[in-house]
Amino acid sequence: MLLLPRFDYEEPKDLSEACRILAGLKGNGKVIAGGTDLLVNMKKGLISPTCLVGISKIPGLSEIEPQNGSIFIGSNLIVAKLTEFEVIKKKYPMLYEAASVLGSPLIRNRATIGGNIVTARPAADLPPPLIAMGARVRLKNRRGEREVELDRFFKGPGETIIKKDEILTGIILDEPPIFSGGNYIKLGHRKALEIAIVAVASFIVLDKPDGIIMDAKVILSSVAPKAIHAVSAEKTLIGEKPTDKLIERAANLASQDCSPIDDIRGSAQYRCAMVEVLTKRTLTAALKQAKKSR
Amino acid sequence: MKRIINLIVNNKAYEIAVLPNRTLTQVLREDLNLLGTKEGCGIGDCGACTVILNGRPVNSCLVLAVQANGCNIQTIEGVADGNNLHPIQEAFVEYGAIQCGFCTPGMVLSAKSLLEKNPKPTEMEIREAISGNLCRCTGYQKIVEAIQAASKKMKKR
Numbered sequence: 001m002l003l004l005p006r007f008d009y010e011e012p013k014d015l016s017e018a019c020r021i022l023a024g025l026k027g028n029g030k031v032i033a034g035g036t037d038l039l040v041n042m043k044k045g046l047i048s049p050t051c052l053v054g055i056s057k058i059p060g061l062s063e064i065e066p067q068n069g070s071i072f073i074g075s076n077l078i079v080a081k082l083t084e085f086e087v088i089k090k091k092y093p094m095l096y097e098a099a100s101v102l103g104s105p106l107i108r109n110r111a112t113i114g115g116n117i118v119t120a121r122p123a124a125d126l127p128p129p130l131i132a133m134g135a136r137v138r139l140k141n142r143r144g145e146r147e148v149e150l151d152r153f154f155k156g157p158g159e160t161i162i163k164k165d166e167i168l169t170g171i172i173l174d175e176p177p178i179f180s181g182g183n184y185i186k187l188g189h190r191k192a193l194e195i196a197i198v199a200v201a202s203f204i205v206l207d208k209p210d211g212i213i214m215d216a217k218v219i220l221s222s223v224a225p226k227a228i229h230a231v232s233a234e235k236t237l238i239g240e241k242p243t244d245k246l247i248e249r250a251a252n253l254a255s256q257d258c259s260p261i262d263d264i265r266g267s268a269q270y271r272c273a274m275v276e277v278l279t280k281r282t283l284t285a286a287l288k289q290a291k292k293s294r
Numbered sequence: 295m296k297r298i299i300n301l302i303v304n305n306k307a308y309e310i311a312v313l314p315n316r317t318l319t320q321v322l323r324e325d326l327n328l329l330g331t332k333e334g335c336g337i338g339d340c341g342a343c344t345v346i347l348n349g350r351p352v353n354s355c356l357v358l359a360v361q362a363n364g365c366n367i368q369t370i371e372g373v374a375d376g377n378n379l380h381p382i383q384e385a386f387v388e389y390g391a392i393q394c395g396f397c398t399p400g401m402v403l404s405a406k407s408l409l410e411k412n413p414k415p416t417e418m419e420i421r422e423a424i425s426g427n428l429c430r431c432t433g434y435q436k437i438v439e440a441i442q443a444a445s446k447k448m449k450k451r
Contacts, residue, residue, distance in 0.1 A: 001320075002336035002355075009297065009314035009360050032361070039317075039356050040337045052314065054361055080350065104426025105404070106341055109350040110357065192425030193339055 002043040008051040015058055018167055019142040025051050027164040033076050034110040036103070037119045061114075061169060064088075069175040072138075075114025075168045079126070080105070082113060092173060093289070094129035094182035094201060101125060104192045114168045117150070120160045123222040127154070128201035129184045131227055132217040135173050141166045154226040177215075179206040181289025183282040187274055189265070196222045197266040198274040200254075202282035204237065209291045213237050218250070218279055223258035223271050230254035233279060242287050251280035299363040303328065304372025310359075318354040318362050319343045322369060330370035330399045334428070341427030344400030345369050351407045353426070370399035373406065381447040382406055382440070391440035393431030400427045405441045414445060 010029075012018035022029055030049040032038055033056070041047050055061055061076040064085055071087065082088050082099035089096045102108055102116065102125040116126045117137065127150065135150045139162060150171070153160050162168060176182075182203035188194030199221040205214045216237035218230035233254040240246050260271035296311040303326060310325055322328045322345070334342030336355045343355040346368040373380045379387070382405050392398050401424055408415055408423035415423065420441045421434070429437060 001333055004315040004317065006313070006315050008295065009358070011360070011363075032358070034356075035358065035361070036338055036353075036356050039358070043336060052358075054358075056361065103338075104341070105423055106344060106351055106353045106426035107338055109347075109352045192422070 004039065004042055005045070005048045007049055009054065010051060011054040011057050013057055015140060015167070015169065016142075018053060018055060018058060019140060019165065021053055022167065023142045023165040029053055031055055031167055033112040033115045034078065036107050036111040037115060037121070055167065067172070071173050073113055073171045073173070075170050076112050078109060079103070079111045079113060079116065080108040083108070091176060092129075092133065094133065094184045094203065095126070097184045098125045098129045098186070098201070101186050101191070107193070113171060117153070117171070118160060118162060118168050120154050120156070120158050120226065122157050122225055122227070123196045123199070125186060125196070125199065128199055128219040128221045128227045129182065130171065130173070132182060132201040132203040132219045133173055133176065135171050137171055138169045139166045140169050147172065156225040176293070177205045179209060179211070179290050179293055180204065181286040181291075181293055183285035183289070185278045185282050187278060195265065198222050198271050198278060200275065200278035200282045202279065202286045204242070204283065204286045204290050206242070206290045212239060212241050218254055218283070220254065220258050220275055223260035223275060228258065230257040230275075230279065232257055247280055247283045247287070250283060251276045254279040297360055299360055301362060302366045304368060312359045314358060314360050316359050318345065318357040318359050318367075321359040322354065328369050328371050332396055332399060334396065339428070340397075341400040341404065342397055344403045344427060346403055346407060351404050368403070370402060373402060380406070381451065382409070382444040385440040385444040385447060386437070389436050389440035389443055391432060391437040397427055397429040401429065401437055405444065409441070409445055409448060413449060415441075417442070
């Protein structure tokens with residue numbers, strides 16, 4: 001049996017108490033939400049915080065709140081709920097898709113959206129669609145609050161710009177633009193409890209149903225230390241009229257935009273080839289959706 | 295330092311003093327002597343430790359007992375009605391869905407959560423619902439058949 005090392009446990013009743021406790025712990029504390037990543041790492045002896053700060057009793061952190069056009073998703077909201085709320089399925093289908101392939105049903109009932117972000121795993125499922133849709137994260141400490149684009153949040157595997165006394169309180173997603181569409185595909189060996197070999201999230205915005213591409217985001221996951229933009233693919237798409245040929249060219253460029261490693265899940269060469277395939281598929285699906293959306 | 299927590303397990307209230315580093319699996323097995331909940335991998339991959347926490351099946355090896363304070367928990371011991379097996383348990387017996395039995399408590403609880411939400415699941419929905427529960431004996435086919443049979447049984451009652 002894997003045992004957990006000893007630690008203290010605090011369960012603040014509100015955010016200001018939580019910030020005070022974290023500041024007092026001077027970097028030796030860790031926030032625990034679902035614990036599906038943190039407790040595994042603690043059992044394996046990879047980290048041993050002296051105190052865990054549970055955030056489940058803090059009001060507002062486990063809910064979705066509409067905020068004039070955009071929505072605020074509390075960081076402690078479990079991943080299963082992202083697949084249950086009608087608003088997510090309807091307005092942010094890409095997030096729904098990513099949430100429904102994360103871990104297993106048992107994991108999705110504990111794992112949280114905030115946890116999937118702060119742990120900064122290179123193969124995490126929720127960051128690619130969130131980055132593609134321009135999500136922002138709200139970070140709070142004793143001195144105040146800041147909002148950061150998720151795109152600028154990650155530094156590398158397990159590393160983010162969050163300070164040791166900060167709590168990620170939620171994620172903000174703006175209303176998707178008219179004539180926009182997105183798609184997320186995760187490639188794994190099996191359908192559950194799988195870490196992606198490659199995953200791609202694509203999001204495009206058209207000026208009108210048969211118009212040109214105003215904005216394009218192609219986010220590649222599991223092929224670099226963190227989720228990255230397929231920069232040259234995005235450049236190729238923007239300003240052009242979408243055709244099969246253009247999508248094929250963008251997909252080919254995307255496979256050259258990444259720097260995967262060989263590991264147990266797949267070789268670098270295979271990953272690059274799959275980036276091309278998945279980029280093509282996600283762009284095609286995103287385009288189809290964008291033409292229909294209004 | 296130990297903390298006092300309150301749990302409702304299988305409709306019975308408990309007040310227990312626990313250290314923060316003890317998991318819900320440990321407390322159920324060691325403090326409440328509910329040995330039906332198994333610990334397999336201990337890291338959320340196998341589902342042997344599945345319990346229903348506030349209506350949702352979870353890996354109890356990745357829940358701190360202190361996090362479960364105030365929660366309602368159902369373990370495999372709370373599924374049968376006295377000496378009468380639950381239709382899912384009956385079907386598992388009838389269809390040969392149990393071999394070594396280590397995954398069974400978790401399988402039954404995942405199946406129960408599914409059938410309560412979705413009384414007539416498709417085969418794919420069943421396979422999806424038990425995808426966090428590993429079985430190394432049966433090859434899953436008999437488990438899937440048992441859950442399909444249980445769905446029909448439960449509809450009749």
